Amino acid sequence: MTDDLHADPAPGSAPRPHGPDEMRALSAPRRLSVDDHMFTVPGLSATFRLQLFTADGARPVAVATQIAGAEGMSLMNGAERFAGAVWERHCPAEDQPPVWVERQLWSEPSHQETRFRRVAFADSDRYRPRGPKWSVITHDQLQDLVGTPVAADRGDGYAPRAAEPEPLLVFEEFAVVRLARPAPFREPECMPAGVNGWRRWLSQVVPRRGGARTCCWYHGGDWHRVNAMALQVLHRARAQSVGPDDMEELATAHAAETGATRWENEALASLFSISDAIQPSSGTGYINGQHRAQAMMETGVRRTVVLRYVDEP
Structure with missing residues (x-):
């Protein structure tokens, strides 16, 4: 899937989603407040690593990392429900969902690339973000956004699912x-x-x-x-x-x-x-x-x- 490029906003307008102005506006020194290696969403057969970065006066940033094909519903297919669950559980007082970044880990060989992707939502009701749009963000850009190191792997706390009879x-x-x-x-x-x-x-x-x-x-x-x-x-x-x-x-x-x-x-x-x-x-x-x-x-x-x-x- 390609990443859409948008024209620069008019002078004085709000920073465009995914753009450098918006990223600068969101950047702030945060701390890692949650590192849940096996985050789960009630009612969904899915797991992922959640790193949540927070600071007073700054919008929380959530980084979800998942092994493709091994943890149930993928980050892309579950973006709205996963972001909504993190919003409700860890930052319920916020008016907007956390800044959502996902990293799907693909095994080799695969035609898919393992990259960080920023997911911006067009709008949301309470704990129900909608209209996701993806763009690539580098590891350095992500760390500049949160102001602290961000782990890029699945983490030692990952527990593979118990083996089941394979169809x-x-x-x-x-x-x-x-x-x-x-x-x-x-x-x-x-x-x-x-x-x-x-x-x-x-x-x-x-x-x-x-x-x-x-x-x-x-x-x-x-x-x-x-x-x-x-x-x-x-x-x-x-x-x-x-x-x-x-x-x-x-x-x-x-x-x-x-x-x-x-x-x-x-x-x-x-x-x-x-x-x-x-x-x-x-x-x-x-x-x-x-x-x-x-x-x-x-x-x-x-x-x-x-x-x-x-x-x-």
């Missing part, structure tokens, strides 16, 4: 028209309301190809070409008995062999990433992947690859 992972071909209607809440400007039934069927009859856009990463390339490669990778994996954990590496190698662009390589790898693949869910529509699903539906992609968990026979 079988299966990558399989799937009809895009069978995917649930997306509710894309991360890119409201170019994905305002999902794809309804008649638009989905029309795009299947008259697919739209090419035409990469600059609005966001999800619209940044040709999903028809990527999914054609994905089906080739799937058939190749079956012929070579490649396991699910090695599918992303196989996809990356296939992309290199076919002269794929950087975006195509990233998109193809995402479809075969254990932690980032499209995962349909009968209960919620999607465990992961609704933005990619919407981009595919808009252009009439007919077949894609999804990840499913099945019980061992």
Whole structure:
């Protein structure tokens, strides 16, 4: 996903979210008042490390760190609920949620980068922030913001979840028209309301190809070409008995062999990433992947690859 850049504000206007003026306005010497290595949110199957930095007269800064794929709901998918829970539990008297910074730790190899990201919310009711927008912040910028060192790791207090019987992972071909209607809440400007039934069927009859856009990463390339490669990778994996954990590496190698662009390589790898693949869910529509699903539906992609968990026979 790309980071949006905004024009500088007019003289005398309020500092823009994510901008240097806003960061300077928020900067203050704070102290580490909470370092909870296993922060949990009631009702959610998720954990993360919470570092909360506070000072009198300064807005609290919360830094959430999580191991991707190992701690339940991801920081990105749970941003509003996680920030709201920290706000309610640790700084309930504040009129705004804490300044929220997240760091998702990705294992190697992965097409995702491990970076600090500032999450600014468009608005909020009491303990319910809404409209998150992400931007990259460096470790040095974060430490300048809080005025004290910030840990970048998961911490010694991390306790991996108790081992449970592992379901079988299966990558399989799937009809895009069978995917649930997306509710894309991360890119409201170019994905305002999902794809309804008649638009989905029309795009299947008259697919739209090419035409990469600059609005966001999800619209940044040709999903028809990527999914054609994905089906080739799937058939190749079956012929070579490649396991699910090695599918992303196989996809990356296939992309290199076919002269794929950087975006195509990233998109193809995402479809075969254990932690980032499209995962349909009968209960919620999607465990992961609704933005990619919407981009595919808009252009009439007919077949894609999804990840499913099945019980061992």
